Amino acid sequence: MSIEAGSKLQGKVTGITNFGAFVELPGGSTGLVHISEVADNYVKDINEHLTVGDEITVKVINVEKDGKIGLSIKKAKDNPNSGRRKSNNNPKVSRDRTETFEAKMNRFLKDSEDRLASLKKNTESKRGGRGAKKG
Numbered sequence: 001m002s003i004e005a006g007s008k009l010q011g012k013v014t015g016i017t018n019f020g021a022f023v024e025l026p027g028g029s030t031g032l033v034h035i036s037e038v039a040d041n042y043v044k045d046i047n048e049h050l051t052v053g054d055e056i057t058v059k060v061i062n063v064e065k066d067g068k069i070g071l072s073i074k075k076a077k078d079n080p081n082s083g084r085r086k087s088n089n090n091p092k093v094s095r096d097r098t099e100t101f102e103a104k105m106n107r108f109l110k111d112s113e114d115r116l117a118s119l120k121k122n123t124e125s126k127r128g129g130r131g132a133k134k135g
Helices: 078-085 090-134
Strands: 008-017 020-024 030-034 055-063 069-072
Touching: 030 055
Parallel strands: 030 069
Antiparallel strands: 008 020, 008 055, 020 030, 055 069
């Protein structure tokens, strides 16, 4: 079977490394799904998404001259691709990410202010306390 870039195939995960997963494709060839191509969000540990023996659908990204096959799981999904190609869907995606970012930023700012206030309180009380005792 000829494997061409852009085609979607079924494959079986045969090995997992810290940088990706090896997938056996029809015809016995093996390709690599890089860790950045596993999911739409950041993947810290690929083992949370894949295990050896999983049957998955992949899209062929590229086929190198030396026979290396680059694969993607996230590009094999229909919904994420259509959402990224249509410009009218991008504001919705970015709005969701902005809300999440803003929530994180607000929590960070609150924690920072609390820590600064606590640090300032402890520092001022030590400075004031020493001066009062000596005088």
